[in-house]
Amino acid sequence: MTVLDDIVAGVREDLAERRRRTPLTDVIERAHAAAPARAFDLDPEFGVIAEVKRRSPSRGDLAHIPDPGTLAGLYAAGGARAISVLTEGRRFSGSLEDLDTVRAAVDIPVLRKDFMVDEYQFHEARAHGADIVLLIVAALDVGQLHEFHNLARELGMTALVETHSADELATAAELEAPLIGINTRNLKDLSVDTARFAPLADLAPANCTLVAESGVTGPEDVGIYAAAGADLALVGEALVTGGDARSAVATFTSAGRERRAPKAS
Template identity: 55%
Template sequence: MLAELVGGAVADADARAAELPLDAVIAAAADAPPALDALRALAPADRVKVIAEVKRASPSRGRLADIPDPAALASLYEAGGASAISVLTEQRRFLGSLDDLRAVRAAVGIPVLRKDFIAQPYQVYEARAAGADIVLLIVAALDQPTLESLHALTLSLGMTALVETHSADEVARAVDAGAALIGVNARNLDTFELDRDLFGTLADRIPTGVIRVAESAVLGPDDVAHYRASGADVVLVGEALVTSDPTARLAEFLSV
């Protein structure tokens, strides 16, 4: 499944590149307003912080919510206390787009994450051109030289990389790449099974000073409390917010 998702995302990026060449996207990225400081926004605090996600669908759950106005939803998240907004831009299985990202960036004053299957520089430049402050780099999808080069490119554009891991080896690779923001995804991207305890088994491998993000398997306040007790500074939440009253559910999560 991961290979399929990455392959589709790269094919879609190649199609966009045929319409808007790399040089033009690099110029647009240079002209974009500076990226916001995501590390400051997500820095450890007395309470857990939340990256709230604009998510219409997923391969494991199918369609979750229509979300005709991503900007309006993101504004609710910001008003409710979210520290950053994640926007799915993958179009085939998650039904997202870069237009969603642009709309959200125009509507909120907190950092915005482009959540997609990024495997080439073109995708990083277009994320910056669209207003992203953070890009997702999935260790399992990238060899080490590519991970390190994309991470370095992300930093050179003023953005932050959320480097996603699923194992001790992947955490070590993220650390070697210099990641300052490391996520542990409870969802196996090959089988899509969930393991809420995975974060706790890997958290101690993430060095002091690196922000720890728990991803997936966040359905209620008990899940947030579990991750917080295991050392999470931040939780990334999508499905639980878009399938309920987002304001009320976000307030529950932030009370942990």
């Protein structure tokens, strides 16, 4: 069993418990009653998606975050384009309560960062105010990807379609996904190889907004990703461990804009 398989198995167990407590019909009703999702602006300028991240499977505990809303506010003040909130509990110590707190604290789009494997989670995300959801190509079959991508759109949310290989990029292209991520972390063993980004970015659809994921330790990494074609960088660990979250977001954004590769016309 790979690390991804193990995480997804745990996600399904926890989901079954939530489903027992709250039926899908109730979650759908709450989703419909929620304020409309915020559209994610695919701005041509380079930007940062800043992540509220307490823990990771590869590094263990990262930061004590007593108030995710306060941290999200600092991210937004630093110019973050969106806030990513981990809601997986077993490996990342996240929760839907964190999502609620962040949603109440900021006006910019919020990403529910989780392993989305069931229809229930999409209605749940919308009920808790998410504007963006993550679709990991490696965790889903092609039929599920199409189903969930369409469901996210029907609910007014944007899907960030995460890829790790040329084949997965081709699958994302078939979805005509406007927001595609390239994760340089191997989800089988959690190793990171940032050099994998550039050759994969060359294969991405020209009309998509491309997100670099994993491997950012400082502004130089963001600049390297931007020079290779990234439009956005999703950054978590470097922000929660760096001290000054507002300043770090601004610095990373500036580094990306300085090195941003010109888009093909």
